[in-house]
């Protein structure tokens with residue numbers, strides 16, 4: 001696909017993906033489906049099963065997966081977009097297209113905080129949130145769904161401001177703590193207003209980062225009560241282990257692990273969540289673009305890190321980047337389920353990986369090779385230019 005083209009959002013005709021070697025559902029309670037065929041129509045999944053049992057007649061597009069694995073398109077729960085497929089953070093173009101080549105089909109903004117001269121007054125921040133929501137809704141870089149328009153709360157916001165933004169289509173709250181609101185009680189009040197009007201929220205957990213955050217410790221995180229504990233493994237500086245445990249045990253909110261964070265703290269959080277029987281709360285982000293660059297393979301690298309060093313089955317680790325996020329963020333993608341968006345990534349074990357199949361290769365710490373991405377039932381990219389080459393590649397018949 002060419003870079004940055006405003007790919008059509010029009011529903012596709014009937015799509016059949018057949019000869020799938022393994023279907024990963026994204027649902028942590030049942031991560032592997034007994035199926036080799038997935039059918040979509042109008043951009044939605046209509047059937048999942050064995051070829052002999054599903055209606056594959058009249059397809060506009062048939063894809064032979066050639067034994068590769070199909071999973072829900074990956075979701076990056078934490079990005080900082082600015083405008084189109086450009087970021088000023090490292091002066092890069094096409095970082096979103098590059099992430100598509102890492103299997104990411106949906107991104108959620110944690111605030112458009114890298115916008116040069118970003119307004120911090122109430123009128124300005126509301127206008128910027130509505131602008132970002134509109135712009136990324138109308139222009140999807142390479143077809144990727146970028147959920148943007150995530151205001152960062154500042155002093156002076158009142159309940160009516162949240163009502164007004166929500167009515168205008170703003171459905172996210174950027175990282176609490178990146179603005180001048182850094183105390184528990186004020187954050188809690190504004191997060192509650194946002195929730196009342198249907199907005200999903202996140203918070204900057206840990207030590208300060210360049211865009212203006214302060215230290216946000218366990219007390220502020222628990223008091224603010226955002227839907228997601230944003231980068232609980234630090235962005236980049238993590239809280240002490242004792243505080244991470246307090247947060248895990250002190251709430252039932254989403255626990256977000258990011259690539260641009262402390263990897264040891266990510267593995268610690270994973271262990272605590274597993275002890276608690278709460279792996280359904282783990283979700284993944286990159287927190288890119290950032291000081292350490294943009295990470296087109298960041299979500300795949302987190303899946304591989306957590307599976308290999310965190311000793312989680314690979315099929316479960318993929319749920320952290322798909323179904324868990326979809327459920328905690330109220331998205332219509334992320335699960336291979338009838339009625340969900342037909343957003344897929346097709347991948348296989350990398351050539352010459354020591355693992356015998358995709359799942360074992362990831363558990364051994366390798367990255368999979370991405371062979372194709374599909375969004376709303378439309379093929380958006382073919383063999384990845386970023387992952388190691390896949391052993392088997394899907395083909396349009």
Ligand SMILES: [Zn+2]
Pocket residue numbers: 175203204205209213230231235
């Ligand atoms: Zn942050």
